[in-house]
Amino acid sequence: xxxxxxxxxxxxxxxxxxxxxxxxxxxxxxxxxxxxxxxxxxxxxxxxxxxxxxxxxxxxxxxxxxxxxxxxxxxxxxxxxxxxxxxxxxxxxxxxxxxxxxxxxxxxxxxxxxxxxxxxxxxxxxxxxxxxxxxxxxxxxxxxxxxxxxxxxxxxxxxxxxxxxxxxxxxxxxxxxxxxxxxxxxxxxxxxxxxxxxxxxxxxxxxxxxxxxxxxxxxxxxxxxxxxxxxxxxxxxxxxxxxxxxxxxxxxxxxxxxxxxxxxxxxxxxxxxxxxxxxxxxxxxxxxxxxxxxxxxxxxxxxxxxxxxxxxxxxxxxxxxxxxxxxxxxxxxxxxxxxxxxxxxxxxxxxxxxxxxxxxxxxxxxxxxxxxxxxxxxxxxxxxxxxxxxxxxxxxxxxxxxxxxxxxxxxxxxxxxxxxxxxxxxxxxxxxxxxxxxxxxxxxxxxxxxxxxxxxxxxxxxxxxxxxxxxxxxxxxxxxxxxxxxxxxxxxxxxxxxxxxxxxx
Numbered sequence: 001x002x003x004x005x006x007x008x009x010x011x012x013x014x015x016x017x018x019x020x021x022x023x024x025x026x027x028x029x030x031x032x033x034x035x036x037x038x039x040x041x042x043x044x045x046x047x048x049x050x051x052x053x054x055x056x057x058x059x060x061x062x063x064x065x066x067x068x069x070x071x072x073x074x075x076x077x078x079x080x081x082x083x084x085x086x087x088x089x090x091x092x093x094x095x096x097x098x099x100x101x102x103x104x105x106x107x108x109x110x111x112x113x114x115x116x117x118x119x120x121x122x123x124x125x126x127x128x129x130x131x132x133x134x135x136x137x138x139x140x141x142x143x144x145x146x147x148x149x150x151x152x153x154x155x156x157x158x159x160x161x162x163x164x165x166x167x168x169x170x171x172x173x174x175x176x177x178x179x180x181x182x183x184x185x186x187x188x189x190x191x192x193x194x195x196x197x198x199x200x201x202x203x204x205x206x207x208x209x210x211x212x213x214x215x216x217x218x219x220x221x222x223x224x225x226x227x228x229x230x231x232x233x234x235x236x237x238x239x240x241x242x243x244x245x246x247x248x249x250x251x252x253x254x255x256x257x258x259x260x261x262x263x264x265x266x267x268x269x270x271x272x273x274x275x276x277x278x279x280x281x282x283x284x285x286x287x288x289x290x291x292x293x294x295x296x297x298x299x300x301x302x303x304x305x306x307x308x309x310x311x312x313x314x315x316x317x318x319x320x321x322x323x324x325x326x327x328x329x330x331x332x333x334x335x336x337x338x339x340x341x342x343x344x345x346x347x348x349x350x351x352x353x354x355x356x357x358x359x360x361x362x363x364x365x366x367x368x369x370x371x372x373x374x375x376x377x378x379x380x381x382x383x384x385x386x387x388x389x390x391x392x393x394x395x396x397x398x399x400x401x402x403x404x405x406x407x408x409x410x411x412x413x414x415x416x417x418x419x420x421x422x423x424x425x426x427x428x429x430x431x432x433x434x435x436x437x438x439x440x441x442x443x444x445x446x447x448x449x450x451x452x453x454x455x456x457x458x459x460x461x462x463x464x465x466x467x468x469x470x471x472x473x474x475x476x477x478x479x480x481x482x483x484x485x486x487x488x489x490x491x492x493x494x495x496x497x498x499x500x501x502x503x504x505x
Contacts, residue, residue, distance in 0.1 A: 006229040008206070009213060009221035010422060011187040012168045013132035018219060019186050023211050031096045033209065034063060037160075037185050038070025038100070040207040041126075044183050045071070045157055049124055054081040056122030056154075058145055059111070060129040060163075061088030062097060067159050068128025069100035073107040083121050086111040087129055087141055114141045118148075125149050125156040127177045130163035132189065137174035138164050146175045155180040161189065162200045169389045170195035170411065181205060187213045190223050193422050194411025195390050222391065223413070223420040226462050232495040234450060234459045244276030248448015251315035252441070253281045253308065253333045254322040260286030262323025262348070262437045265482050267297050269441025270319065272486050273463065273493045275448055281311050283329070304329070308336040317343050319444035321350025322437040343447055345369065347440040351378060354401075362402040367443055367457050369406040370397070371436065391420065404457045406443070408436065412461050416454030425465035429477030438482040439464045442489060463492050 011019075024030040045052075057072045059065035065088065072082045090101045090111050101111065112118065127149065129142055138146060146163055149156060156179045161167045164176025170191040179202040184192060188206045191197055213219065238247075250270045255263025263282040270278045271294065280290055284301025291299060302308050312318060320337040324330035326349055334353050337344050338361075346354065347369045354361065354368075355377035370378060372386045375393055378401065379386070386393040387409075394407040394415045404416040412423045443460030450456045467488035472480055 006227035006233070007421070008188055008225040008227070010190040010193065010223040010225055011213065011219070012190060012222055015219050015222075016132060016185075016187040016189065019211060019213055019216060022216065023186070023209075031099050034066050034096045034100060035070055036209045037067045037207070038074060040185070040209060041067060041157070041159055041183050042071045042074040044181070044205050044207070045075075045124070045126070048157070048181055049155065052080070052123045054083070054122045055124050055126055056083040056085065056120050057126040058085045058087060058114075058120075058129050058149065059101075060131070060142070061093060062131055062133060064128050064131030064160055065093075066097035066100035068126060069097070069104040069111075071126055071128065071159070072109045073100070073104040076104070076107040076109045081122075082109045084109045084111040085114055085118065085120070085145070087114050087145060089113050114145055116141075116144060120148055120152055123154065125152060125154050126159065127156055127163050127179065128159040129177075131160050132167050134163070135166060138176075143175055146177055150175070150178050156202075158182040158201070160184050161192065162197075165191065165197045165200050167191040169391065170197035171388050172196040172200060176200050178202075183207055185209055186211050188225065190391065190422070193225060193424055194413065195387055195409070198410045223422050226421055226423050226425075226458070228425070228462070228466060230462055231459065231466070231492060232497050234455065235493060235495055236497070237494075247274055247276035248316045248445070249277040249279070249314065250275045250317045250319060250444050250448055251279045251281060251311055252322075252444065253302075253312075253318065253320040253337055254324060254437070255280075255282035255286050256323060256325040256327065256329040256333075257283045257285060259283075259323030259325065260289055261434065264290060264293060265434050265437040266319060266322045266441040266444075267299075268294055268483075268486055269438050269489060270445035271296060272490045273442050273445035273449075273460075275445040278445075279311055279315060281308055281333070304332045305336050308333065312336050312340040312342070315340075315342065317345070317444055317447045319345040319347075319440050321345075321347040322440055324349045326353055326356070343367075343453055345440055345444045345447065347436055348374075354378065362400070364402055365453060366401075366403040367406065367447070367453050368397065368401060368403060369408060369436065369440060369443065369457075371408045375407055394420070404454045406439075406457050406461060408439070412465070414454070414457045414461055416452075416457070418454070421458050421461075423461045423465050425462065425469055427469055427472045427477050427480075429472045429480030430465075430468045432480060432482065434482030435464075435468070438485050438489075463489060466492055
């Protein structure tokens with residue numbers, strides 16, 4: 001299974017260090033690569049902040065610090081005022097970092113050693129303190145410098161990674177730089193795109209420095225960053241002779257007594273992304289509202305398993321969980337869906353029922369869509385443990401439960417046992433009730449149209465996030481409702497074909 005040509009590969013720090021090593025070995029000049037990194041960072045800085053005339057550059061003791069010294073030298077050569085702060089005394093530097101510090105000194109920039117009384121001046125801060133080799137909570141004096149930079153209120157450009165962010169996981173153990181922009185080199189890092197890191201990285205600029213990671217076939221990306229062009233590749237125009245039977249019959253089992261909203265939102269999304277037929281099994285009290293709002297959806301009131309059996313039998317795909325609660329109604333709903341042996345999407349209370357079931361269950365044809373709290377219950381660990389290493393958690397979920405796992409949250413992950421994808425879209429406005437129900441409906445609606453559960457989950461997550469972004473762009477993030485996504489989802493489910501040469505930087 002291969003990624004689309006539009007997706008960007010994501011790597012772990014150790015992999016990028018190996019790419020770095022091979023590049024240096026091939027070129028025979030490690031300092032030339034450091035200069036390229038510094039030059040790329042400085043060019044990005046000037047493009048983003050052309051009016052800035054005074055910088056404060058904070059440098060650590062490794063190659064990341066060396067990049068910072070190169071930036072300082074280039075800025076001084078262009079006439080900018082540079083305050084250069086050394087977290088490790090220049091006299092203790094070695095190798096290329098030492099050469100870069102000499103380069104800065106020759107450009108007229110003398111480093112000042114960090115001390116707690118130091119005032120950080122400058123219109124823009126450059127964080128070149130801790131690179132990809134750092135892990136855990138930053139130690140002193142780095143912790144104090146990070147706190148001071150964040151308190152300055154000035155924009156920050158982070159070099160390769162914001163100091164304090166774990167580039168392999170996105171976890172922030174203690175304090176970390178809150179960057180306005182992060183420029184990262186050689187290979188894009190997985191941890192910059194998910195979890196707590198997204199509160200710290202700002203805009204991400206990827207600079208390859210002339211290195212093509214994919215030419216090194218033995219260094220396999222740990223994940224692929226999705227692109228909006230993936231929609232057009234997965235959802236081509238329909239053929240003129242197509243009919244509703246060719247696009248899937250989806251049964252939504254949702255809405256225990258008093259939970260009709262979840263049932264309506266889920267089933268509407270199934271229809272809006274193009275399912276051929278949509279049935280809704282819900283509590284009888286919700287049928288009237290469904291007929292009024294969506295007469296296209298075949299709604300039926302059900303009381304238990306006997307009512308559900310013929311509906312499940314007629315469906316191609318089953319979506320179960322939204323608003324079913326964990327009582328007798330919900331238990332019957334989930335068991336009926338599982339007994340049918342058909343592809344199913346399970347969310348919300350369906351996941352809570354699975355987590356509380358002591359029987360060993362594992363399937364290849366289901367899609368589980370937990371948020372971090374539900375993921376923790378499915379794994380028997382805390383929500384914090386899930387968020388500490390989201391990649392490890394989604395792989396562990398697949399290992400335990402099988403099928404395709406959608407780990408929701410900032411930088412949603414989808415893993416089907418073969419490929420891990422990361423969705424870089426979505427916005428904080430999605431933190432509102434019903435968004436998970438909408439996603440369940442979108443994925444279920446696509447499951448009857450696409451070639452595999454994994455593909456339905458990947459494209460469903462992407463479409464859901466892009467619909468939310470479009471809605472937020474039109475009217476803002478605050479007050480964004482799940483029902484706002486319906487019209488945008490329909491538009492996005494009918495993408496215009498794109499050229500294979502589309503720009504996806």
